[in-house]
Amino acid sequence: MSACNSSAAALRALLFASSAAGLMCAAPALAEAPGDAAVPDQQAADLGTIDVNGQRVRREPASAEFVAPLVDTPRAVTVIPEQIIHQTAATSLEDLLRTSPGITFGAGEGGQPLAERPFIRGQSSGNNVFVDGVRDTGGQSREVFNLEQVEVIKGPDSVYSGRGSGGGSINLGSKAPHLADFVNVGAAGGTDSYYRATLDGNWRFNETTAFRLNLLATQGDVAGRDAVDFEKYGLALSFATGLGTNTTATFSYYGLRADSMPDYGIPLDRKLDGAWTIQTSDSRILDVPYDSFYGLTARDDLRNEVDSATVKLEHRFSDTLAVRNTTRYAETLNDYVVTNPGDGGTAVLVGGEYWMKRGLKSRWNPTDTLANVTDLYGVFRTGAIKHNFDIGLELSTEENRNASYTVTTTGGSTCPAPLSGFDCTRVYDPNPADPWTGSIVRGAVTASTTDTTAVYAFDSMELGERWRLNLGLRWDDYSVDGVASTGAAIPESQWDFVNYQVGLVYKPSANTSVYASWSTSSTPPTIAGGDQNGTGGTGSGNLAGDLLEPEDTESYEIGAKADLFGQRLSLSAALFQTTRKNAQILVDAGVYEQAGEAEVRGLELGASGSVTPAWTVFGGYTYMDSELVRGAYNNVNVGDPLANTPEHSFSLFSTYRVLPRLTLGGGLYYVSDRFGGNQGGAGGGSARVYAPEYTRIDLFGAYELTDRVGLQLNVQNAGDERYILRTNGVHHADPAPGRSAILKLNVRF
Numbered sequence: 001m002s003a004c005n006s007s008a009a010a011l012r013a014l015l016f017a018s019s020a021a022g023l024m025c026a027a028p029a030l031a032e033a034p035g036d037a038a039v040p041d042q043q044a045a046d047l048g049t050i051d052v053n054g055q056r057v058r059r060e061p062a063s064a065e066f067v068a069p070l071v072d073t074p075r076a077v078t079v080i081p082e083q084i085i086h087q088t089a090a091t092s093l094e095d096l097l098r099t100s101p102g103i104t105f106g107a108g109e110g111g112q113p114l115a116e117r118p119f120i121r122g123q124s125s126g127n128n129v130f131v132d133g134v135r136d137t138g139g140q141s142r143e144v145f146n147l148e149q150v151e152v153i154k155g156p157d158s159v160y161s162g163r164g165s166g167g168g169s170i171n172l173g174s175k176a177p178h179l180a181d182f183v184n185v186g187a188a189g190g191t192d193s194y195y196r197a198t199l200d201g202n203w204r205f206n207e208t209t210a211f212r213l214n215l216l217a218t219q220g221d222v223a224g225r226d227a228v229d230f231e232k233y234g235l236a237l238s239f240a241t242g243l244g245t246n247t248t249a250t251f252s253y254y255g256l257r258a259d260s261m262p263d264y265g266i267p268l269d270r271k272l273d274g275a276w277t278i279q280t281s282d283s284r285i286l287d288v289p290y291d292s293f294y295g296l297t298a299r300d301d302l303r304n305e306v307d308s309a310t311v312k313l314e315h316r317f318s319d320t321l322a323v324r325n326t327t328r329y330a331e332t333l334n335d336y337v338v339t340n341p342g343d344g345g346t347a348v349l350v351g352g353e354y355w356m357k358r359g360l361k362s363r364w365n366p367t368d369t370l371a372n373v374t375d376l377y378g379v380f381r382t383g384a385i386k387h388n389f390d391i392g393l394e395l396s397t398e399e400n401r402n403a404s405y406t407v408t409t410t411g412g413s414t415c416p417a418p419l420s421g422f423d424c425t426r427v428y429d430p431n432p433a434d435p436w437t438g439s440i441v442r443g444a445v446t447a448s449t450t451d452t453t454a455v456y457a458f459d460s461m462e463l464g465e466r467w468r469l470n471l472g473l474r475w476d477d478y479s480v481d482g483v484a485s486t487g488a489a490i491p492e493s494q495w496d497f498v499n500y501q502v503g504l505v506y507k508p509s510a511n512t513s514v515y516a517s518w519s520t521s522s523t524p525p526t527i528a529g530g531d532q533n534g535t536g537g538t539g540s541g542n543l544a545g546d547l548l549e550p551e552d553t554e555s556y557e558i559g560a561k562a563d564l565f566g567q568r569l570s571l572s573a574a575l576f577q578t579t580r581k582n583a584q585i586l587v588d589a590g591v592y593e594q595a596g597e598a599e600v601r602g603l604e605l606g607a608s609g610s611v612t613p614a615w616t617v618f619g620g621y622t623y624m625d626s627e628l629v630r631g632a633y634n635n636v637n638v639g640d641p642l643a644n645t646p647e648h649s650f651s652l653f654s655t656y657r658v659l660p661r662l663t664l665g666g667g668l669y670y671v672s673d674r675f676g677g678n679q680g681g682a683g684g685g686s687a688r689v690y691a692p693e694y695t696r697i698d699l700f701g702a703y704e705l706t707d708r709v710g711l712q713l714n715v716q717n718a719g720d721e722r723y724i725l726r727t728n729g730v731h732h733a734d735p736a737p738g739r740s741a742i743l744k745l746n747v748r749f
Contacts (some may be wrong), residue, residue, distance in 0.1 A: 002207075009417035062149045062173050063133045064324055064375040065160050067388040067470070068460040071561045074503025074515035075157075076574045076604055080150040085616055087652060088667065088702055089188075089714040089742050091196065091218065093118075093129075093142040093150075097170070098669060100152055101649040102604055102622030105726045116247065117726075120154055121554070121578055122626045122645040123602040127527055130161065130171040131254075131308070131328075137398050138332030138367030141258055141304050142172070143601030145198050145216040146236040149173040154604070155555040155576060156521035158499035159472035162394065162454050164527040166553035166580055169193040176250060177210035177240040178202055190742035193229075194220030208245055212238045216256075222263070224722070224738025226293040227432035230260035250312040264361075265726075265734035266292055267342035268689055272356060272427065275743040283724070284676075284689040285732075286653050288428055290722045290735035294358060295340035296423075299407070302336040321378035327371070334365040337405055337440060342731040347427050350416045354427035357419060362405035366443050367654030371396035386462040394454040403445045403485070412436035448482030465507070470517070479725040480526055480537065493537040497522040497550055513564040519557075522550040525584070539584055541592045549594055553580045569609035569617075577601045585630040598642055616665075619652035640688070641675045643729055648672040657698060666718075667698035676729025691733065694723030712744040 059079045060070055070077055078100050090096040097103045097118060103308045105115040106124060117126040129136045136142075153160060154168040161169040183201040188194070196218035216234035238252035267286050280286045299694045308330035316322040343359030377390040413434035417423035425431060456474035463469060476499075481492035503517035525537045525548040559574030583596025606620035626642040628635075641647070648670070655665030676689030699715040717739045725736035 064377040074517040076154040078152040119644040120167035122642040127164045128169035139334030154551040156522035159474045159501040177212040188744035192221040209241045223740035232258040246316040256306040258304040262338035272347040294338035305333040358423045368399040388460040398450040409438040446486035453477040468505035470503040572606040600626040614657040646672045661704040669696040691724040
C-alpha cells in the first residue's frame, strides 16, 4: 500500500470515529417534521400526507442534501408516496417503480436470479439503492411493508450518492415513530394461493417518546408461472425519543426472511442452437407458453436474509442550523441454486422432440456493511443572498464474501442419447417436478473489502424573488481489496474522483419554476464491469495490469415544474441528454482503450396529485433516443439502442371517488420494444434479441365499510397480457406474471 493510500485509510478511520462518537456525545437531533402521521389507505383525494392537525403537507425528499423544495430543484425527481404503495398493492421495489416511467428492469446479472436491477435513463442502477440516505448493499429482494415513500433521482447524481450513479438512484424512506397512537392491520387473500398480512402500529409513550412496529407475513405462487412460489416474513422496530424537541434519537431494526423458487425464465433460441436454426420468434425468445418453467423444484432454491440496525441522531442548534448523524450496520445473505435454461448447451432432436440440458448457477454471498453519514445543514445570508446549505461526510466499509456451490447430480431425469447423464428436459414441455438426487457443497470463498470516504456540499442560493442558483460538489475516495478463493491476496485498487452539479432556476411564480442544469457522475470499473464483489478494476489485453479510470457520465437538462390547485397537483417536464464515456473497448485487433461512449436523449413528463378533490393521478411519459455511439471496432451493435432502454414508456395510476365511500381506478402501463443488447450475430438486425412492446392494465376498487374498516380489490394485469418483463440479451428472458386478483381488508384502530 502506498503512503498516499495509507494516509487515506488513516484519515477514514479517524473521521469515522470522530463523526460517530463525537455526535453521539452531543446527542444531536432534529425536531420531528410536522405532518408525517399515518394516512388512511383510501384517502383517495391526496397523494401527499396529512399532519396531526389535518393539514395537507407536500411530499418532499427526506435527505438534507435536497436544499430546496422539489419545485425549486433543477433536476427530475419523483417521489412515490405511501398511498401509491397501498393502492397499487405493490409488494416489491419492481412493482412500485412500474408507476414511474423511464425505469425498466434487466434480468439477473452474473448468475443472480434476483430481479432488482433497475435501469434509469439507459444505465443500470442496481448499485444505487439507498435506505434513508444510506447505501443499501448486498444482493437482496426488497420489500415495501416498512416504506413511507420512495424517491427516484433521474440522471447522473454522484453529488448525492457517490460512485456508480450514471443513470440515477433510488432512496427508500422507512416508516418512523410519531407522536400519535394508531394501529393499521391489513389482511389480503387472492388467486394463486396468495395471502399477505401486515401490521403497522405506533404507540406514544409520553410527550416526546414513541415506538413503531411493522410486521409482514406473505406467501403465494407467481401468477402464470408454473411451480414458482415465494414466502416472506418481515419485522421492523423503531424507537424515538426527543420528538418535538431540539434533540431527537431514533433507534431502529429491520429484518426480512425470504425463501422462494428462483425463476430464470425461458431460454433464447440462440442458446439452444448456435446455428440459429431454431428461430421461433422475431424477438429470438423461445416461442413456448409463458408458464413454461425449466427449473427443478427438488433442487432449486433462493434464500434471502436481511438484518440491519440504525441509529439516527438529530439536533437543532437554532432555527437556522441543524445536524444529523446516521450510523447503520447491516448484514445480508443472497444464497441460491438456480436453473439457467439457456446455458445447458445445444438442444438435440430425439424422436421428433427437442431435448436440452439444464444449465446451473449458484451463489453464497453474505455482505456486511458499516456506514456513517453526517449532515450539517441550515440557512444563512451573505448580503441580500439567502443560502440553504448542506455539508456532509460519508464513511463506509463493506465486507463481501462470495462462493459457488458444487452441485453433483447422482440421479434424476435421464437424458436421451446423444445427450448423457441427468438434468435433461423437453425444450417445449419442461417438467419442474422431474426427480433429482445429488449433493450441494459450497466451494472456496472469495472475500473483498470496499471502503468509501466522501465529503460533499450543496447550496441553493436565492437571488431575489425570481432566481435560484443550485450548486453541488462531492469528493469520493473509493478503494477495494480482497482475498481470492485460492488464498492469494488481491491487491488494493483505489480511485478518487470529484463530481459536480450546477442548476439555474427561474421562478415565474412561487409555485412554478423553469430550470437548466448540468450534472456528472463517476462509475469505477469494478461496478461498470459488473463485478459485484468489488475486486479487480484492471484492464484487458494491452491494458492488463493497468488500473482503469472510472467511467464518466454527464447530463444536460432543461425543464419546468408547477404546483397547482393549492399545491394539490404537481406537474413536471424535462428534456435531457446523458452521455457516458470512458468504457474499455477494443479499438483494433488486440488493442484496448478507454474510448467507449453511449448517449441517451429524451423527454420526460410527470404528474402527481389531485386534479379535483375526488380525482387523483400519478404517472407520466418518457421518450428516450439511446445509442451505443462507440463500442468495439468489430461490434455489430454500434449504432443500436442501449439495452433495456425503451423508446417510449407511459404509466398512469388514477383513482376517482365516485361515492363518499367508494373509490374506483386503475393503472395503465405501456413500454415499447427493449433491445436485449450485445447480441448481433451473423443474421444482422434480425438476429438481435429484444423484449416486445406491451400494454398492461391494472384495476383498483376500495369501499369504506365504516370509518375504520375498508375493503380493497386489486386486479393485476387484468387483461392477462403475456409479455416479457426483462431480458438479459445473452442467456434468458423473464415472462411477467399473469392476471391475479387480491382482496384486502384494512382495519384502522
